[in-house]
Amino acid sequence: MVEKYVSRFILLPSLMLTVLASIGCAVTSNFTLFLVFRSLQALGTAAIPLIAAATITDLFDGEDRGSAMGTYQTLLSIAPAVAPILGGFIGDRYNYEGVFWSLVGTSILLLIINILFFPKDPKKHKTSKRNGLHFYRVMVKDKMGSILLSLSFLNFLIYFSVLVYLPVLLTSHYHLNLKLVGLLYLPMTISLIAGSLLFKYIQKKISLISVFTFTNFLIAFSVIGFGLTHTVSLSLMSLSLFIYGMGIGILTPSYATIxxxxxxxNRASAMGVFNFVRYTGMSIGPILSGTLLEVLRGEIIFTMFGVIFGIISIFGYLLVYNTKNIDKNSPTNKPSF
Structure with missing residues (x-):
């Protein structure tokens, strides 16, 4: 849809819907209406990341695109880690209504900024005739595309499993109060920022595929590390989460850029599929990990997640290695994207 219509035509109504739905969440005391408004809020906000990524790919090329994507993905990845901390402070003082009124204010501010500054005539680009469902099938059948989507899905499934699992672990196992629980999200938040900033620098020095390969294995080892240490030592657990956050900060923009x-x-459609797969992983992660925790220990679950991620990473490495052998004449030593 973004490829067919002007992004501004989609973005502004989406922000308006977000504002109205957030107001509804703040004022209603009926649970059914609350769920309806939350669904509308999700519908409004879902278009924003796709439009942002599509606009970046229109406005930037080459290394500049990677750098801009790094900045964008930094903010996008930090939000879920910062939200529990900020929401906890706002909710503690102003109850849940305060959280939604703060979202109303933020959404109105974003709406005004985009009305004033969002480009009215974005750079035109050539689009393939293969759009719609046919393109999505082509993307999944593409070897690199399927590997990237699989890793993205699993990465964010693990990420949100960790986010939801941490408060339970820290309160029940380590008997910490909620303020300390919020502060223990900071190592991952800080490392997310650091990882995204590092990506902006290294993508100019090292091929994207090298970054992709190394960081996939870093993620796998850090998740296994979290699984093995999170009930043993707060320090070792925090170190594992710091490394994991660095990996997410580097990988997310690298996946998007590749x-x-x-x-x-079809880059707008590709980003649409990428975001859909990520959000599906985010949704399934807490449900799956919560269900597994009924029958398995956390150590087994997260170690298993890390091992599965490592196995898919090996397939990704073999695919890249074989592609390099075919495409040795590429000046950047990268597969031809």
């Missing part, structure tokens, strides 16, 4: 190169003529 996909936009791989599907240059």
């Amino acid at each position: 996909l936009t190169h791989q599907f240059e003529q």
Whole structure:
């Protein structure tokens, strides 16, 4: 849809819907209405990340695109880690209504900024005739595309499993109060920022595929480390989460940048699929991990997650290695995207 219509035409109504739905969440005391408004809020906000990524790919090329994508993904990845801390402070003082009124104010501010500054005539780009459902099938059948989507899904499934599991672990196992629980999200938040900033620098020095390969294995080892240490030592657990956050900060923009190169003529649709797969992982993660915790210990679950991520990373490495052998004449030593 973003490829067919002007992004501004989609973005502004989406922000308006977010404002109205957030007001509804703040004022209603009926649970059914609350769920309806939350669904509308999700509908409004869902378009924003896709439009942002599509606009970045329109406005920037090459290394500049990777740098801009790094900045964008930094903010996008930090939000879930910062939200529990900020929401905890706001909710503690102003109850849940305060959280939604703060979202109303933020959404109105964003709406005004985008009305004034969002480009009215974005750079035109050539799009393939293969749009719609046919393109999504093509993307999944593409070897690199399927590997990236699988890793993205699992990465964010693990990420949100950790986010939801941490408060339970820290209160029940370590008997910490809620303020300290919020502060223990900071190592991962800080490392997310650091990882995204590091990506902006290293993507100019090292090929994207090298970054992709190394960081996949870093993620796998850090998740296994979290699984093995989170009930043993707060320090070792925090170190594992710090490394994991660095990996997410580096990988998320690298996945997005590789996909936009791989599907240059359908980059908005590619980002749409990428975001859909990520959000599906975010939704399934807490449900799956919560269900598994009924029958398995946390150590087994997260170690298993890390091992599965490592196995898929090995397939990704073998795919990259074989592609490099085919494409040795590439000046950047990267597969042709």
